[in-house]
Amino acid sequence: MTRIFDSDLESGFATRAIHAGQRPEPLAGAIMTPVYLTSTYVQTGLGENKGYEYARGKNPTREALERNVAALEGARHGFAFSSGMGCLDSIMKLFSAGDHIVCGESVYGGTFRLFDKILTRMGMSFSFVDTRDPNRISEAVTAATRAILVETPTNPLMRLTDLAAAASIARDAGCVLIVDNTFASPYFQRPLEFGASIVYHSTTKYLNGHSDMIGGIAVTNDDSLAERLQFIVNAAGAVPGPFDCWLALRGTKTLHLRMERHDSNGRAIAQWLAERVGDDKVLYPGLPSHPQHELAKRQMSGFGGMISVELGTRERADAVLRKVKVFSLAESLGGVESLISNPASMTHASVPAERRRELGLSDGLVRLSCGVEDVGDLIADLDQALG
Numbered sequence: 001m002t003r004i005f006d007s008d009l010e011s012g013f014a015t016r017a018i019h020a021g022q023r024p025e026p027l028a029g030a031i032m033t034p035v036y037l038t039s040t041y042v043q044t045g046l047g048e049n050k051g052y053e054y055a056r057g058k059n060p061t062r063e064a065l066e067r068n069v070a071a072l073e074g075a076r077h078g079f080a081f082s083s084g085m086g087c088l089d090s091i092m093k094l095f096s097a098g099d100h101i102v103c104g105e106s107v108y109g110g111t112f113r114l115f116d117k118i119l120t121r122m123g124m125s126f127s128f129v130d131t132r133d134p135n136r137i138s139e140a141v142t143a144a145t146r147a148i149l150v151e152t153p154t155n156p157l158m159r160l161t162d163l164a165a166a167a168s169i170a171r172d173a174g175c176v177l178i179v180d181n182t183f184a185s186p187y188f189q190r191p192l193e194f195g196a197s198i199v200y201h202s203t204t205k206y207l208n209g210h211s212d213m214i215g216g217i218a219v220t221n222d223d224s225l226a227e228r229l230q231f232i233v234n235a236a237g238a239v240p241g242p243f244d245c246w247l248a249l250r251g252t253k254t255l256h257l258r259m260e261r262h263d264s265n266g267r268a269i270a271q272w273l274a275e276r277v278g279d280d281k282v283l284y285p286g287l288p289s290h291p292q293h294e295l296a297k298r299q300m301s302g303f304g305g306m307i308s309v310e311l312g313t314r315e316r317a318d319a320v321l322r323k324v325k326v327f328s329l330a331e332s333l334g335g336v337e338s339l340i341s342n343p344a345s346m347t348h349a350s351v352p353a354e355r356r357r358e359l360g361l362s363d364g365l366v367r368l369s370c371g372v373e374d375v376g377d378l379i380a381d382l383d384q385a386l387g
């Protein structure tokens with residue numbers, strides 16, 4: 001087999017996860033990509049260099065991560081950023097004052113905050129719509145629409161968007177479909193295959209998988225978008241440090257193994273919870289009772305470890321959150337350890353209470369990020385905490 005440094009899309013997912021974007025280091029042959037701790041690169045003469053000039057523009061450790069994740073998403077180009085939000089902010093720099101974006105109404109709280117509090121102030125406009133219904137997306141498109149942005153499944157309401165339908169609306173409108181694929185990971189869902197133009201992640205979550213860094217990444221197959229994104233990377237500079245890239249790259253090597261376990265734990269816990277508290281109280285796309293279960297099966301090959309449970313009131317949620325012993329009360333998700341949180345008072349506190357009510361995001365909603373521990377211990381923990 002030849003070395004698959006350049007995104008070799010012929011190999012299987014696991015082979016790409018472990019090898020894509022990486023080659024033995026040229027000095028000693030170290031099998032692991034070094035952490036290139038450098039700000040600049042020595043040049044041989046004016047305009048003569050090895051393709052690297054200054055580390056804001058390019059860093060070999062960062063490049064290895066970018067090529068690796070691009071290969072996992074089936075993309076030719078990848079751009080790593082200092083956080084998921086830094087990534088989205090840089091993607092949005094593709095647009096200008098006067099441009100209009102159609103955005104899913106129940107996207108990540110930080111996405112809503114960036115659009116509502118900062119980019120609106122800079123002259124961009126947004127329509128937040130229920131993207132579960134493709135008609136709502138088409139109705140919101142105007143002559144000024146430059147992008148449709150969706151997250152599927154959403155955080156924390158587990159609402160899905162039909163990626164093929166959204167891509168076709170974007171194509172007809174002559175705009176781009178941008179997808180936040182953080183929740184599903186490329187192991188279970190690859191939006192480019194359904195016609196998305198840009199896919200991005202908070203690498204902080206499943207891609208890194210070990211809760212030890214903050215990062216983001218955007219991938220695309222469109223050469224002209226890639227050229228503009230590379231310009232933005234260098235011009236705006238929201239780049240990650242090489243050690244964080246190295247940690248994320250270490251994480252992606254086991255993405256397939258971890259996602260299998262997140263998924264089997266997630267399915268078992270969702271099933272158990274449905275029997276314990278009622279299936280109308282459990283939000284998990286893998287449950288047949290989920291209203292979009294058929295769509296989930298069509299565009300995802302697994303459902304992962306994210307589950308939301310309706311406990312009725314903030315007091316009841318608080319009581320359960322205080323009692324867990326294996327799950328930890330914390331924001332974030334996608335790590336090997338199980339986490340539990342209350343979106344209304346934590347990750348989604350930046351969404352106004354009135355708006356949370358409209359969306360159906362109640363104060364008693366609890367979100368689980370099921371880790372890769374023994375499923376029996378996780379279920380026993382929830383059982384004692386539910387009392």
Ligand SMILES: *Cc1c(COP(=O)(O)O)cnc(C)c1O
Nearest residue numbers: 083084085108155182202204215
């Ligand atoms: C965490 C998260 C983000 C933001 O990423 P950061 O790395 O925290 O900046 C964006 N989208 C989703 C779905 C997330 O879960």
